Amino acid sequence: MPIRLLSTEVASQIAAGEVVERPASVVKELLENALDAGAKNVTISIADAGRTLVEVADDGCGLAPEVRARIFEPYFSTKKDGTGLGLAIVSAIVADHRGYIRVRPNEPKGTRFIVELPVREQADFQEIKKKAVLS
Numbered sequence: 001m002p003i004r005l006l007s008t009e010v011a012s013q014i015a016a017g018e019v020v021e022r023p024a025s026v027v028k029e030l031l032e033n034a035l036d037a038g039a040k041n042v043t044i045s046i047a048d049a050g051r052t053l054v055e056v057a058d059d060g061c062g063l064a065p066e067v068r069a070r071i072f073e074p075y076f077s078t079k080k081d082g083t084g085l086g087l088a089i090v091s092a093i094v095a096d097h098r099g100y101i102r103v104r105p106n107e108p109k110g111t112r113f114i115v116e117l118p119v120r121e122q123a124d125f126q127e128i129k130k131k132a133v134l135s
């Protein structure tokens with residue numbers, strides 16, 4: 001099967017779309033969890049259009065320590081119909097962006113997820129271009 005590299009322009013467009021799209025799915029997963037936790041108020045904070053920081057703080061039921069220890073495990077869920085994949089996917093996206101995700105108790109109640117993403121450099125786009133192939 002012939003493989004050819006994408007043009008710089010097309011690769012950059014794909015990379016730009018990915019940068020915007022995937023942090024949005026991080027917010028969606030974290031927001032769904034906050035609502036499932038019975039939150040009445042959810043605060044979403046972003047910096048740099050979600051490229052460098054996404055924080056979702058809720059006033060839901062909070063995390064018991066034994067649950068907290070397992071939330072990023074694939075298939076770990078305390079919900080009847082949960083797949084347990086939401087946070088596993090979130091942590092994969094964050095790792096893919098060489099970022100960090102932290103979870104803290106929110107005050108006075110609930111949970112706060114903090115996602116930090118490093119600013120993407122031109123070198124990252126070059127790397128994506130190398131990986132991106134058309135058949």
Ligand SMILES: Nc1ncnc2c1ncn2[C@@H]1O[C@H](COP(=O)(O)OP(=O)(O)OP(=O)(O)O)[C@@H](O)[C@H]1O
Nearest residue numbers: 033034037071077078079082083084085086087111
């Ligand atoms: N904001 C939150 N407040 C309280 N518990 C949470 C919160 N976010 C996650 N959890 C706990 O972490 C577990 C794993 O979350 P994850 O998103 O990976 O799967 P899920 O939500 O159970 O399933 P799915 O994502 O398929 O709906 C949840 O079942 C829940 O116990």
Ligand SMILES: [Mg+2]
Nearest residue numbers: 032033086087
């Ligand atoms: Mg979930």
